[in-house]
Amino acid sequence: MRKMWKGNHAIAEAAMRAGCQFYAGYPITPQTEVSEYLSYRMPELGRRFLQAENEMAAVYMIFGAYACGMRSMTSSSGPGFSLKQEGIAYLCANNYPAVLVNVQRWGPGLGTLDSSQTDYLRDTRGGGNGDYRVIVYAPNSIQETVDLMYNAFDVAEKYRNPVEILSEAALGQMMEPVEFPPFKERTEDLGWTFDGTDRPHGRIDNPQKPDALRAKVAAITANEQRWENYRVEDADYVFVAFGLPSRTCRNAVDQLREQGVKVGLIRPITVWPFPYKAFEEIPDTVKGVISVESTDAGQLIEDVALAVKKMCPGNVPVYGLFSGQKIPKTKEIVAFFGGVRSGETKEVF
Amino acid sequence: MAVLKKTPTMVSIPNHFCPGCGHGILNRLIAEVIEEKGYEKKTIMTLGVGCSCNMNASWNGDKIQCAHGRGAATATGVKIARPDLLSIAYQGDGDAYVIGLAETLNAAYRNEPITVFVINNNNFAMTGGQMSWTTMPGQVTTTSVHGRDPALTGMPIRVPEFAATFPDVAYVARGSVHSAKEINRLRGYVKNAIEAQLNGEGYALVEVLCQCPTNWGMSVEKSIKWMEEEVAPYYTLGELKGRRK
Numbered sequence: 001m002r003k004m005w006k007g008n009h010a011i012a013e014a015a016m017r018a019g020c021q022f023y024a025g026y027p028i029t030p031q032t033e034v035s036e037y038l039s040y041r042m043p044e045l046g047r048r049f050l051q052a053e054n055e056m057a058a059v060y061m062i063f064g065a066y067a068c069g070m071r072s073m074t075s076s077s078g079p080g081f082s083l084k085q086e087g088i089a090y091l092c093a094n095n096y097p098a099v100l101v102n103v104q105r106w107g108p109g110l111g112t113l114d115s116s117q118t119d120y121l122r123d124t125r126g127g128g129n130g131d132y133r134v135i136v137y138a139p140n141s142i143q144e145t146v147d148l149m150y151n152a153f154d155v156a157e158k159y160r161n162p163v164e165i166l167s168e169a170a171l172g173q174m175m176e177p178v179e180f181p182p183f184k185e186r187t188e189d190l191g192w193t194f195d196g197t198d199r200p201h202g203r204i205d206n207p208q209k210p211d212a213l214r215a216k217v218a219a220i221t222a223n224e225q226r227w228e229n230y231r232v233e234d235a236d237y238v239f240v241a242f243g244l245p246s247r248t249c250r251n252a253v254d255q256l257r258e259q260g261v262k263v264g265l266i267r268p269i270t271v272w273p274f275p276y277k278a279f280e281e282i283p284d285t286v287k288g289v290i291s292v293e294s295t296d297a298g299q300l301i302e303d304v305a306l307a308v309k310k311m312c313p314g315n316v317p318v319y320g321l322f323s324g325q326k327i328p329k330t331k332e333i334v335a336f337f338g339g340v341r342s343g344e345t346k347e348v349f
Numbered sequence: 350m351a352v353l354k355k356t357p358t359m360v361s362i363p364n365h366f367c368p369g370c371g372h373g374i375l376n377r378l379i380a381e382v383i384e385e386k387g388y389e390k391k392t393i394m395t396l397g398v399g400c401s402c403n404m405n406a407s408w409n410g411d412k413i414q415c416a417h418g419r420g421a422a423t424a425t426g427v428k429i430a431r432p433d434l435l436s437i438a439y440q441g442d443g444d445a446y447v448i449g450l451a452e453t454l455n456a457a458y459r460n461e462p463i464t465v466f467v468i469n470n471n472n473f474a475m476t477g478g479q480m481s482w483t484t485m486p487g488q489v490t491t492t493s494v495h496g497r498d499p500a501l502t503g504m505p506i507r508v509p510e511f512a513a514t515f516p517d518v519a520y521v522a523r524g525s526v527h528s529a530k531e532i533n534r535l536r537g538y539v540k541n542a543i544e545a546q547l548n549g550e551g552y553a554l555v556e557v558l559c560q561c562p563t564n565w566g567m568s569v570e571k572s573i574k575w576m577e578e579e580v581a582p583y584y585t586l587g588e589l590k591g592r593r594k
Contacts, residue, residue, distance in 0.1 A: 021430075022426070022430065024426070048429050050425075050429070052422070052455075053451055056419065056422070056452075057419070057422040057451065057452050057455065060415060060416070060419040060422035060423045060426065060452070061425050061426035061429070062426060063415065063419075063422075063423055063426060064395065064413065064415070064422070064423035064425065064426025064427040064428075064429075064430065065426035065427065065430040066426075066430075067413050067423075067426075067427065068393070068426075068427055068430035068431045069430065070429070070430035072426070072430075086416055087416070090415070094414075194411050194413060194427070194431075195431070196388075196390050196391040196392055196393055196410075196431070196434045196435075197390045197411065198390075198409075198410055198411040198412075
């Protein structure tokens with residue numbers, strides 16, 4: 001039966017259902033409810049919760065535990081997630097899995113708590129030192145958050161690469177009806193983990209690292225792109241939006257369709273790997289593509305422009321609606337589209 | 350009867366420490382105690398960044414390399430995942446007491462059931478001999494070229510003394526490798542620090558004063574003399590917190 005759950009509580013419970021045995025984190029708004037919930041839920045289930053001294057310590061606790069094969073996760077928001085980047089870089093360099101949650105807050109996040117998507121470029125580009133990518137899921141509902149979290153550990157272990165759930169302040173704070181999957185547990189040995197016997201850990205020697213990373217990126221890019229297309233097949237204009245802006249964007253598509261305007265929506269569910277395949281459905285007659293995002297100066301639009309360059313013939317213009325520290329309203333998207341169609345609004349790419 | 354003493358398997362690979370360095374002595378003592386306890390295949394060593402990185406090539410046992418300063422946090426995660434194994438963090442003073450001071454003290458404060466060994470050689474040795482919080486007053490390093498001035502940079506830090514004040518901590522000691530007598534004493538500290546974890550008593554920290562002839566710019570002989578005369582009087586040797594049991 002579906003019940004009302006707050007986003008941050010739901011993502012924490014979903015991690016439990018997915019078999020997470022250890023959580024380490026540090027309080028930061030707007031993700032603190034993840035820690036609060038797990039602080040009592042995990043002991044209830046006989047699992048370990050640890051309130052760490054700082055963000056870096058938390059990620060290295062996960063690093064140590066997952067090196068030994070224990071399903072582990074950490075969570076944070078904007079600036080706290082920046083502090084974790086050294087450890088995330090190191091998880092990637094060592095090919096250790098991990099599950100990470102970032103409930104984004106706007107801008108540098110120092111003094112501001114508004115909902116936004118301003119961590120997009122950092123999180124989809126690796127974000128720290130060295131060359132790496134984290135598999136990033138960007139849900140747009142609490143149910144989808146739960147469903148993505150349920151598979152996150154499996155995907156992380158399959159590729160030996162961290163998986164991140166990229167949430168947003170409002171998505172973490174709001175409530176929606178949710179149905180949880182049953183509890184599951186991975187009991188088999190991953191084969192490479194540390195057990196004291198000094199067995200091979202699948203460590204890749206430095207000269208082979210570039211080839212190994214390219215192979216990993218190619219496999220993830222081929223297999224893990226996820227998206228949802230809505231009324232794209234005959235669209236003259238296509239919106240691209242993920243997370244909460246995709247919900248108002250979908251409303252805008254419906255409203256414009258009612259007016260007889262052929263528009264559609266591509267909603268990336270994975271933002272890395274970016275779902276290039278979603279753009280295959282765009283008709284060759286498309287007149288423009290519009291990135292709709294809660295950023296200040298445009299971040300998602302860079303991936304949209306690359307996808308359009310690759311997938312659409314000719315020089316299709318790419319426009320950007322950047323709503324800053326708020327989710328763009330349906331009427332704002334419709335109004336922005338009016339400017340695009342009249343030629344008043346200029347393309348970004 | 351002649352007693353044949355063989356090299357413990359965990360230090361059976363030639364190490365990469367500089368000639369005259371004291372790290373190898375501590376490596377050997379830890380290896381001896383682990384072997385004595387039958388934990389060669391039940392130990393995970395978390396290596397910090399600094400000269401301890403050299404043990405990636407020479408420590409013949411399971412080892413995790415973590416980033417600079419994060420040894421105690423990583424070893425904490427290891428112990429949580431595998432409470433049945435011996436989780437050791439092996440670090441230097443720059444690693445554990447400067448950049449990783451938060452992780453080191455917080456692990457001690459929470460009484461994480463891990464064993465931490467810290468080599469204190471009074472400088473950042475791997476990067477070529479910069480000033481550390483443990484650098485002695487007047488000591489010349491590449492970032493204190495006229496000698497460390499405590500008025501500007503503080504007096505050398507004494508972390509074990511602070512860690513020993515946390516009420517639950519199981520065992521804290523400071524040893525040295527500058528003489529046979531001190532090495533024998535240190536072996537006892539190493540044993541206590543490992544036994545404290547194996548018996549579930551809690552957190553253990555052993556700091557080890559160690560010569561660094563390369564970066565001190567001294568002969569081994571002069572290094573040992575300087576340790577005796579300058580370092581050991583400031584960094585009091587002995588147990589700072591004994592085991593309760």
